[in-house]
Amino acid sequence: MSENLQVNYSEENIRTLDWQEHIRLRPGMYIGKLGDGSSADDGIYILLKEIIDNSIDEFRMKSGKRIEIKLDEGKVTIRDFGRGIPLGKVVDAVSKMNTGGKYDSKAFKKSVGLNGVGTKAVNALSDYFRVRSFRDGKMKVAEFSKGNITENHPETDTSDRNGTEISFIPDYSIFTHFKFRKEYIERMLRNYAYLNPGLKIIFNGETYYSENGLKDLLEEELEGEILYPIVHLNDEDIELAITHSDKSQTETYFSFVNGQNTTQGGTHLNAFREAYVKTIREFFNKNFEAADIRKSIIAAISINVEEPVFESQTKTKLGSNDIGPNGPSVRTFIIDFLKNKLDNFLHKNPEVAEAILRKIIISERERKELSGIQKLARERAKKVSLHNKKLRDCRQHYNDQKASRKSETMIFITEGDSASGSITKSRDVETQAVFSLKGKPLNCYGLTKKIVYENEEFNLLQAALNIENSLEDLRYNHVIIATDADVDGMHIRLLMITFFLQFFPDLIKNGHLYILQTPLFRVRNKKETRYCYSEEERLKALNELGKNPEITRFKGLGEISPDEFKHFIGKDIRLEPVVIGKDSTINDLLEFYMGKNTPDRQTFILENLVVEDPDIDKKEVLNDAS
Incomplete structure (x- = not known):
């Protein structure tokens, strides 16, 4: 075998790919993962x-x-x-690798992208790509398809203001079933x-x-009341905004480098978390627990x-250790900044310092009250996890670098x-885990985190996800609620979303929670099988x-055989992200959907309830549900 391989290995096996071929291959x-638009980091x-x-x-x-x-649609x-x-460089700038203006630090000192790849990748991965550059009364236009130039127009006169316009349509052969989510x-x-104020x-x-x-960012993101006005500090090359929430039980951070949202943090966020604890300890001259100092902090x-x-090329985590070639380390830079600016601020604003101190003392007391319950819960979870039939784990994990x-x-x-059995038999054991609920979980609305430890199922789920203290060690990138598309399944889905909104809202805010979309119908003849996720797809x-094709209506996940299920959780998996809109607060959402049966919710149900039988009165259905 090895001899044949050696014989067949010749000059013909060595290929040099064009730039666009390499990007497309x-x-x-x-650009990281391709995805279909259901995740914020999709291609x-x-x-x-x-x-x-x-x-x-x-x-x-x-x-x-x-x-x-x-x-407009996909354009x-x-x-x-x-x-x-x-x-004179318009075509080269969008189609020649290692060509760009950002290698010259005089033109772009602290740019996000420095390797001249980004625009070329967009060009190569687009079915249609057009660049127009307006400069000093002249315009240059070039058009491409999949990285290959299709039109190279000569320069013309223009009255348009200076600048650049790029239009593109992603290549549907690479980004299948994609949808931009507003x-x-x-x-x-x-x-x-x-x-970028201004x-x-x-x-x-x-x-x-x-x-x-x-x-402004913190004010937009805040839920409920804050314990003191937002502390806003800035200097050359650094800006901070800090406060504490009176509702949240977790740490919430928004981190950026050169204008890039580093959703996975990195050296700068680690340095800030360390520097904040160090500054507070030194200010009060007390060795408080780091968890008590940072609990319920909201910072950017x-x-x-x-x-x-x-x-990575998608720039979601900073790896740099230094501010610049001749500058200090990121850690030293941030520690020195907080030690100076935050310490001065707290001395000048004693009412803010007092609010922070009160919060630390309350967190300390709550932690000690919970410690006994937590200890028992962890011991129980540890004992059960050795023989936990509810969790069928996978081999790779999100927190494993x-x-x-x-x-x-x-x-x-x-x-x-029943449902977990079908998924377990058809899943990819490398990357897909399954957690099976006993039945309808508890409605968590209005309850304290104490219930997470006292309820065995919630405690086991918390342990499986590894999110007790923060999202840093989350074990799965996608947390997917997979329930039947019937009334009971919808109720369980709502109860689980409530659990995460109440106790782990950052899981949702950071785009990790999804609903699994599964087909409602199977339509097939002797030659072809179609799985339909809606009535429109069924009719098509x-x-x-x-x-006379054969039509099967799937009433529950357990009815779908493992051989079929693998199509719905493989490369063509359809996920619906759970997203909190900018006009909704978590408290408002929970109150509306999971609070008492309010008139507002009754009106909403009456207006949106679909009843197939015209003889059935909507109000009777609502009264029965109540």
Whole structure:
């Protein structure tokens, strides 16, 4: 065998790929996972971000205070009013690797992207790509498809203001079944606005603008009351906003580097968490527990770093240890900043210092009261986990830095053994785990975290996810509620969402919670089988498969055989993200859906209830449900 391999290995086996071929063959190297738009870090949003980053860099270089973004179906157009790409280099700038203006630190000192790859990746992964550069009364236009140039127009005169416009349509052969979700784009644009005070971003007619930077961000994200006014500190290359919530039980952070949202943190966030504890201990001259100091903190940190090193092309985690070639370490820089600025602030604002001290003392007392229950719960969970039939774990985990497929990891939370059995038999044991609920979980609305430890099922789920204290050690990137599409399944789904909203809202805020979409119908003839997720898909399948196809209505997950189930949790998995809209607070959501049977909710149900039998009175159905 080895001899044959050696004989067949010749010059013909050595290939040199064109730049666009390499990007299309290995897109994950350039934009992370592909996805379908259900996750905020899916490839279609990275394409969008790569183009916007260039426009942001123009603003940061004091050129252009406005960015216009239009999304029409799958087509994106981004227009900035910066300097415009030099006209003689327009084609090279979007289609020649290792070509760009950011290698010259005089033009772009603290840019997000420095390797000239981003725009080329967008070009190569787009079915249609057009660049227009406006510069000093002249315009240059070029069009591409899948990275190959299709139109190279000569320069023409123009009256348009200087700047660059990029339009693209992602390649449907690479991004199958994709859908841009407005909520994720809005979050991205709000962050851009907070990080760049004075910049106006207009998205499909809606304007995003901030005057107070990270202070505005915290005010937007706050749930309920805060214990003291937001502490807003900044200096060259660093900005901080800090407060404490009176509701949250966890630590909430928003971290950024050179305007990039580092959702996975990195050296700067680790340094901030350490520096905050150190500063508070020294200010009060008491060796408080770090967990008590940071409990319920809500903070945002943004730093600028020369030539930042990120741990991947998608730039979600900072790996740099130094601010710049001749600067201090990131850790020293942040510790010194807090020691100086925060310490001075607390001396000048004793009422804020007193509020922080009261919060620490309350957290300390609550921790000691819970410690006994926690100890028993952990011992019980540890004992049960050795023989835990409810959890069928996978081999790779999200918190394992060495795991090769950690971003693919997921856990399915199912109702009963029937559904979990089908998933377990058809899952990928490397990356897919299953947690089986006994039945309907407890309604957590209005309860304290004490119940998480006292309820065995909740405690085991908390232990399986590894989120007791924070999301840092979360074991699965996707936490998926997989219930039947009937009334009981919908109720269990709502109860589980309530559990996470009440005790682990950051899991949802950071885009880890999903609903598994499973087919409602199977339509097939002798040649083809179609799985339909809606009535519209069923009707389409009936029209396309000819006369008298066989139709099966799936009433529950347990009815779907493992051989079929593998199609629904494999590469074509359909996930619906659980997203908190910008106009909704967690408390309002919980009160509306899980509180007492309010008139508002009754009106909502009556207006949205679908009753197939016209003789049935909606109000009677509502009274029976109550």
